[in-house]
Amino acid sequence: MRLDAYTVVLLRRPPGAPQFTEQQLNELQAGHLAFNARMREAGHSLTNGPFQDQPDESWRGLTVFRTSIDETRKLMEGDPSVQAGRLTYDVFTWLMPAGALGDRPAAQIDVG
Numbered sequence: 001m002r003l004d005a006y007t008v009v010l011l012r013r014p015p016g017a018p019q020f021t022e023q024q025l026n027e028l029q030a031g032h033l034a035f036n037a038r039m040r041e042a043g044h045s046l047t048n049g050p051f052q053d054q055p056d057e058s059w060r061g062l063t064v065f066r067t068s069i070d071e072t073r074k075l076m077e078g079d080p081s082v083q084a085g086r087l088t089y090d091v092f093t094w095l096m097p098a099g100a101l102g103d104r105p106a107a108q109i110d111v112g
Contacts, residue, residue, distance in 0.1 A: 001112065002098040004105035006046065007065040007072040007091060013058045014088040031080030036063070044075055046101060060087060066104050069093065
C-alpha cells in the first residue's frame, strides 16, 4: 500500500507571549495572512486556517504543507507572528491514502 505524507503545522500561542497594541496586532495579523497566502501561491502549502471551539485556547490554527519537515520549519520562520513571538508551532508528518489530497504530497511511502 502506498501512503502520501504531508507536513502539518499546529500553531500555538506560547505561554508568556509578548503583549502588543491593537495596531501592532493588526499589522502582525496582516503579515501572517500575507505569509499564508505566499505559501499557498508558491505551492508550499495546501490549505490553512484558524481554529474555533478548540479544547485548548492556545491552539490557534493549522496548515498542511507539501514540503519536508525541515523545509517547513525553515518556511515557518518567515511568518511575522512567529518572528514576533506571538505564535509558535509544532511540525509533524501526516499520512493518508495516496491521492486523498491530490497529486503533490511532501513524500510517498510504501507500507506492508
